[in-house]
Amino acid sequence: MGETPEVKKAKRPLPKSRVMLNALVDSIYQAAWDAEAKGEPVGWSTSIFPQELCATFDIPVLYPENNAAGVAARHDSPRFIATSEGELGYSNDICSYARLSIGMAHQMACDPNYEPPAVQRMPRPTFLLCATNSCFELLKWYECLSRELDIPIFMQDCLFNYGDAKPAKHWVAYGRSQIEHNIKRMEEFFGKKFDWDKFLEIQKISVENARLFDECVMMNDRNPSPLNGFDLFNYMAPMVVARGRRETTEVLLQLKREIQEHIDNGTTTFGSAPQKFRVDWEGIACWPNLGYNLKSMKKYGVNCVTNGYVGAWSLHYTPGSLDEMAEQYMLSSTNVVNTATMMGKRADVANHFQCDGMFCHINRSCKFMTYHMTCGREIVEEKCGIPVVFFDGDQADPTIFNEAQFETRLQSLVDVMETNKEAKQ
Amino acid sequence: MADVKSLLAQFEEISKNPQKLVKEYVEAGEKVIACFPIYTPQPLVTAAGMVPMGIWGGQCNPQLAGKYSPIFTCSLLRSCLEFGMTGVYKDVSAVVMPIICDTFRGMNSAWRAGVPDIRSITFIYPQNRKDPGARDFLIEELKAVREALEDISGNTVTNEKLQTAIRLYNRKNAAMRAFCRTANDHLDLVKPADRHHVMKAVTFLKPERAVEMVSELTAALNAEPVHRFAGKKVVLTGITCEPDDILGYFDQCGVAVVGDDLAQESRQYRTDYPSANSGMESLALHWFGVKGCSSAHDDNNTARGDMLAAMAKEAGADCVVLCMMRFCEIEEYDQPSVITQLEKAGLMSFSIDIDQSTSDSGQALTKIQAYAEN
Numbered sequence A: 001m002g003e004t005p006e007v008k009k010a011k012r013p014l015p016k017s018r019v020m021l022n023a024l025v026d027s028i029y030q031a032a033w034d035a036e037a038k039g040e041p042v043g044w045s046t047s048i049f050p051q052e053l054c055a056t057f058d059i060p061v062l063y064p065e066n067n068a069a070g071v072a073a074r075h076d077s078p079r080f081i082a083t084s085e086g087e088l089g090y091s092n093d094i095c096s097y098a099r100l101s102i103g104m105a106h107q108m109a110c111d112p113n114y115e116p117p118a119v120q121r122m123p124r125p126t127f128l129l130c131a132t133n134s135c136f137e138l139l140k141w142y143e144c145l146s147r148e149l150d151i152p153i154f155m156q157d158c159l160f161n162y163g164d165a166k167p168a169k170h171w172v173a174y175g176r177s178q179i180e181h182n183i184k185r186m187e188e189f190f191g192k193k194f195d196w197d198k199f200l201e202i203q204k205i206s207v208e209n210a211r212l213f214d215e216c217v218m219m220n221d222r223n224p225s226p227l228n229g230f231d232l233f234n235y236m237a238p239m240v241v242a243r244g245r246r247e248t249t250e251v252l253l254q255l256k257r258e259i260q261e262h263i264d265n266g267t268t269t270f271g272s273a274p275q276k277f278r279v280d281w282e283g284i285a286c287w288p289n290l291g292y293n294l295k296s297m298k299k300y301g302v303n304c305v306t307n308g309y310v311g312a313w314s315l316h317y318t319p320g321s322l323d324e325m326a327e328q329y330m331l332s333s334t335n336v337v338n339t340a341t342m343m344g345k346r347a348d349v350a351n352h353f354q355c356d357g358m359f360c361h362i363n364r365s366c367k368f369m370t371y372h373m374t375c376g377r378e379i380v381e382e383k384c385g386i387p388v389v390f391f392d393g394d395q396a397d398p399t400i401f402n403e404a405q406f407e408t409r410l411q412s413l414v415d416v417m418e419t420n421k422e423a424k425q
Numbered sequence B: 001m002a003d004v005k006s007l008l009a010q011f012e013e014i015s016k017n018p019q020k021l022v023k024e025y026v027e028a029g030e031k032v033i034a035c036f037p038i039y040t041p042q043p044l045v046t047a048a049g050m051v052p053m054g055i056w057g058g059q060c061n062p063q064l065a066g067k068y069s070p071i072f073t074c075s076l077l078r079s080c081l082e083f084g085m086t087g088v089y090k091d092v093s094a095v096v097m098p099i100i101c102d103t104f105r106g107m108n109s110a111w112r113a114g115v116p117d118i119r120s121i122t123f124i125y126p127q128n129r130k131d132p133g134a135r136d137f138l139i140e141e142l143k144a145v146r147e148a149l150e151d152i153s154g155n156t157v158t159n160e161k162l163q164t165a166i167r168l169y170n171r172k173n174a175a176m177r178a179f180c181r182t183a184n185d186h187l188d189l190v191k192p193a194d195r196h197h198v199m200k201a202v203t204f205l206k207p208e209r210a211v212e213m214v215s216e217l218t219a220a221l222n223a224e225p226v227h228r229f230a231g232k233k234v235v236l237t238g239i240t241c242e243p244d245d246i247l248g249y250f251d252q253c254g255v256a257v258v259g260d261d262l263a264q265e266s267r268q269y270r271t272d273y274p275s276a277n278s279g280m281e282s283l284a285l286h287w288f289g290v291k292g293c294s295s296a297h298d299d300n301n302t303a304r305g306d307m308l309a310a311m312a313k314e315a316g317a318d319c320v321v322l323c324m325m326r327f328c329e330i331e332e333y334d335q336p337s338v339i340t341q342l343e344k345a346g347l348m349s350f351s352i353d354i355d356q357s358t359s360d361s362g363q364a365l366t367k368i369q370a371y372a373e374n
């Protein structure tokens, strides 16, 4: 999981929120390079690790999933994936983010002629942060990074919530114990004391940002929608890499203003094409094919007004409560809860957004997210009475996606939505 | 005392007909609990007065499971789902499902959707095994499993009953390890497929019966003269090494299997339940003692490769065969590092594909031949 590349789109000038966002992301990468130059610690982290910890220590952290998404969107993933599958011997079955990132780490560590990606270059890390909420693969992937780079892992095991109830007491206790233990280990590793007052501040900012982000996402429930739903993929970036930063608050406030302006003026970033169908897109974007996906959907007047994936960073807890914080990290990712919970929620959202259909990315990389769709399809059909259509793809490996299949599936979704509309009228 | 051949035939019969056994158990008024791989707290099932049986899918081309299980997930769980959906497991009272990989996250959903009539007792092992809170977490998690089993059986699992069951399982582990050692002195009698049948049959047998039968076999083998095997020897690693055809290829090529780290086989018996203040604590501590397993995170990130190299050397093997269950990502992530560590130890290795949804294992034969002729 986890991402947000800077997606190249039409040539119209970027909105101010995007300019601010890009500057923020650049500054985060720069801070990591500055630390590296001084021989200070730099971390690589899974996308939903309690970022509050390193933010409190003021240690820069970068996010390989986010980075991989960007690299893939700029069509630069194949050379890293090739290193993983070729020289290193990894199976092409494993998550393409992992293949990309392990390949990159290896080139970084072993190839004197290593050529980094054109933008968002990551320095070599000195430690890893791994949370298991998005999937179990992340842990296996980070074990490989740890071997490749010979650096330690700080783990937050976030326990897949297989049942329907909220995490039980002993789950929360284990989560809290890990946060406390990680803080202790980090104090030793960084040689710094943990500042609990600063931690509280960062928690407050993080929670505020989560609230703002959710608000922005929800504002797209208007009809017509003020945003092209895919825009939201871009705004996940600060939620992944800078959830605890004031600058993120500024970006989100600006975004909120811009969305409100669209609503007030009756405009939309979807462009001039009519929004004939409101669709819930489920799954990660196909980063290498984003442009094609958008173009095809516009052609049919399909706006993917909502998607479950961008909500993965919606962590709400009472600042100061370690228990609540631990619990939230066991609930946030789409992949940390069971299908009944996840797809039940998505069906409610699809209803709220008045979606005409659901379009599901059967992502070759992400097994459990795919199970959500295959096992959750009936839940959505029953709760919403809308068609659910699948297409095959991958988030970072361009060899899986097939344009013709995508368009055929999209057409079949459009056909059913059209028939349903006619029947309603 | 029965001869080795007829004893091995009994194991083969059991390993190939678990359903017959289920029927016998159920007809005798017993309740059967199907235990998914890799580690299930089976002593709890025994202490609750029920019969734990391993569930390993089987060679089949799933027709119904595809509705819920993506085609790019392991065939082991796809065939388990297929069997669940087609009524093959209808006589079991429940399944116990440890969430050890992403496919199990999905199986938790797929089972609910596809096999709603067979209760799933799900639980999760903590991966942050060094965290001070992990032990207490796991004890509580196992208590929920205990409660569900008590509910199904109507029996209370006392500490005493559990400790007795744990001792029995440790005896079973010892019996299995003794068999594996002894079998290596009789590779003329215990062919790769025979060895596998013993290991697999034991996952279906009641523990006391397993100890009895395996001990009898070991004793029968000990009564035979030691055989000096002149051919090549390998150790197997992976989830399973099936079907029999593949094991037959080893034999055909004059290659013996002298050890394994298969989830279906020795991984089950390698780690004993340690002594502890209570049975529940002992069950939990078992997980923290698991080493070199793709499903259990280890800070020592070369542990598995190093362990396999040591195993191979001890058993006189010069090669480790990676039996790669297709689409099993936890094994796939380990694969390059295992190969590297083996190479560093001066050992050979090669990988073969394991896939329950196809009967074509020709590529395995080619690779085994190449190794044998090398």
Ligand code: SF4
Pocket: A001, A002, A065, A095, A096, A097, A098, A134, A135, A136, A137, A138, A284, A335, A365, A366, A367, A369, A395
């Ligand atoms: S398997 Fe899925 S959740 Fe896990 S890292 Fe890959 S894309 Fe993310």
Ligand code: SF4
Pocket: B037, B074, B076, B077, B100, B101, B102, B103, B104, B239, B325, B327, B328, B329, B330, B331
């Ligand atoms: S560990 Fe591997 S073989 Fe077992 S269920 Fe998971 S993916 Fe399948």
